Amino acid sequence: EAAGTEATGGTLVMATNAEFPPYEYREGDNVVGIDVEIGEAIAKSMGMELKVEDMAFDSIIVAVDAGKADVGLAGLTVTEDRLMNVNFSDPYTTATQVVIVKDDSPITSPNDLEGKKIGVQLGTTGDQYAGDIKDATVERYNKGFEAVQAMTQGKIDAVIIDREPAKVFVEQNEGIKMLDEAYTEEEYAIAIKKDNEELLKKVNTALAELKSSGELQKILDKYIKA
Numbered sequence: 592e593a594a595g596t597e598a599t600g601g602t603l604v605m606a607t608n609a610e611f612p613p614y615e616y617r618e619g620d621n622v623v624g625i626d627v628e629i630g631e632a633i634a635k636s637m638g639m640e641l642k643v644e645d646m647a648f649d650s651i652i653v654a655v656d657a658g659k660a661d662v663g664l665a666g667l668t669v670t671e672d673r674l675m676n677v678n679f680s681d682p683y684t685t686a687t688q689v690v691i692v693k694d695d696s697p698i699t700s701p702n703d704l705e706g707k708k709i710g711v712q713l714g715t716t717g718d719q720y721a722g723d724i725k726d727a728t729v730e731r732y733n734k735g736f737e738a739v740q741a742m743t744q745g746k747i748d749a750v751i752i753d754r755e756p757a758k759v760f761v762e763q764n765e766g767i768k769m770l771d772e773a774y775t776e777e778e779y780a781i782a783i784k785k786d787n788e789e790l791l792k793k794v795n796t797a798l799a800e801l802k803s804s805g806e807l808q809k810i811l812d813k814y815i816k817a
């Protein structure tokens with residue numbers, strides 16, 4: 592019942608994975624966060640209602656491609672691989688991948704990850720980066736915090752994950768830290784079905800308005816502490 596092709600009215604279905612604070616996470620029964628507020632603002636400017644569908648991270652692009660969701664809004668990094676299956680809106684923010692280790696870890700830079708056991712969230716760009724590290728064993732988890740848990744339990748040596756959720760997980764867990772040195776910059780954007788150029792245009796127009804009015808920055812500042 593995706594309705595992204597309708598001009599006005601109807602429901603804008605947003606596929607996400609509510610395991611990625613502060614972009615999307617659960618507060619009681621509700622999914623909240625930066626991406627939900629961006630989705631709501633975009634739906635509103637198109638005269639639509641937003642409906643959030645919480646699913647496994649690696650199902651999001653599939654759901655958009657299959658037309659089961661209108662937009663994928665999940666801190667999604669624009670990658671060449673994903674661009675083969677979906678379109679991306681203009682970017683709405685930049686991000687980096689960081690390394691989380693135990694406070695007493697001998698790993699002090701991403702260069703020390705060679706041959707190590709690295710935890711990632713399945714299907715993320717962190718998963719990709721980890722796969723490129725020489726002789727590393729990559730352990731894939733459905734949720735980022737499960738990777739962090741495995742590390743605190745000593746099952747793996749490090750976690751590669753996006754900086755903002757990393758900050759939240761480090762805050763919530765004793766004895767772990769984020770390395771200063773990060774991977775290169777990425778851009779987050781909204782995934783849209785390939786043949787739906789009309790929705791892509793509308794979303795980009797709505798995003799441009801959110802940027803120029805300052806509302807996008809307000810949403811980011813509400814959730815991201817410097």
Ligand code: GLN
Pocket residue numbers: 608611648665666667668669712714715716717753
């Ligand atoms: N930015 C990363 C990616 O797109 C992680 C996103 C996420 O876990 N929600 O792969």
